[in-house]
Amino acid sequence: MKRLTLRARLTLVYGGLFLLAGIVLLGVTYVLVDQRMPQPFRVEPDRAAVVTRTPPGEQDFDKIRMLIQDVQSEAKRNALESLLTQGGFALVVVSAAAVAIGWLIAGRALQPLHQITGTARRIAGAGSAGRGLHERIALTGPRDEVRELADTFDQMLERLDRSFDGQRRFVANASHELRTPLALNRALVELAVSRPDAPTDLRRLGEALLSVNERHERLIDGLLTLADSESELTERTQVDLAEIAAHVIDQAGAAFPGVPVRRSLGPARAAGDPVLLERLTFNLVENALRHNVPVQGWVEVRTGVVAGRPTLVVVNTGPVIPSYDVETMFQPFRRLSRERVAGTRGFGLGLSIVRAVARAHGGVAEAAPRPEGGLSVTVTLPPS
16 A cells, blocks of 8 residues: 655644644534523423413413524524534635645645755766765755754765765875886886896796786776776767777777677767777777687677667677676676686776766666677767
8 A cells, every 4th residue: 555645644634633623613612602592481381281271361472482482492403503514614615725735834844855855866866986975955944853954964975975085086096106116017027028138937927927917007097997987077078989989899809800890880979088988988899809709709889879869889799697697797896706716807897987987977888688698788878
């Protein structure tokens, strides 16, 4: 059974209390009117018994007095009935008006709560964690219980906003600081490996160290991109997703020459950060090429405008992915269980960066597993 809203319950309370007070008032009025109205004449029993023995003039007087008594009783009954009928009708009309007024008053009283709910809903629908926390309710009016609730909510948002900003700054600063020693390590190892008199074992060790160093550099680049994509976009540029996809396919496809890439690139103009959108597309295409079947695999990249919104779709063949694992793939540092067991290279940042960049542009990134294996990822951006 669907419960009534708070506004409806308050209105029923207002209307019920008014109706109850009206009924009590009508009852009290009925009793008071009944007591204050003049009582009809009463004929004593002994007097009525001797009517026939009284003189003719006195008998006529008794008949007149009895007639007056009947008229008074009828008038009193009609007055009380009229009081109940008309008073009840008036009570119903005024109660209906009270319910309508109570509905308006309840709506106005609950307006601050609607403002709090609207702010919370906008923050919850902002997308990535921490986005939208800069909003405040800033409720005005008397300092009552609702105002205290709104101020407490604003204080909580302030602390959360500072916490998320500090976390993003820490990730960005740490990543920048780690880039320098990694670049220095790479230069030293390359110098040692490139020496003419370097032994074979040293060259093998240097190649292994360069591979590990490259892995760490990719991790830091991913963290920096993730931190940048979770920040508000300050500038937007008109770009075409088709041009970005064509450039990315030429780059990423060269590293996986054994996997053909089908392209259907229609114009898809969007407003955003070209660097972040290129990284989004690169992550999708590289993941589709990397996580593919070893034989007879393929990747399909499509761009176009669907329902007035620029759209990028990347589909690939690959292992069968359970539907309950799809959302896990969009979380940072989360990979499929078989990849963790097999030790597949990767950090689980690819799709999380894709979703973060899409949300930073006001879009969405969704994925659906293919029944025969592989994944279909769709990125939809707002119209430019």
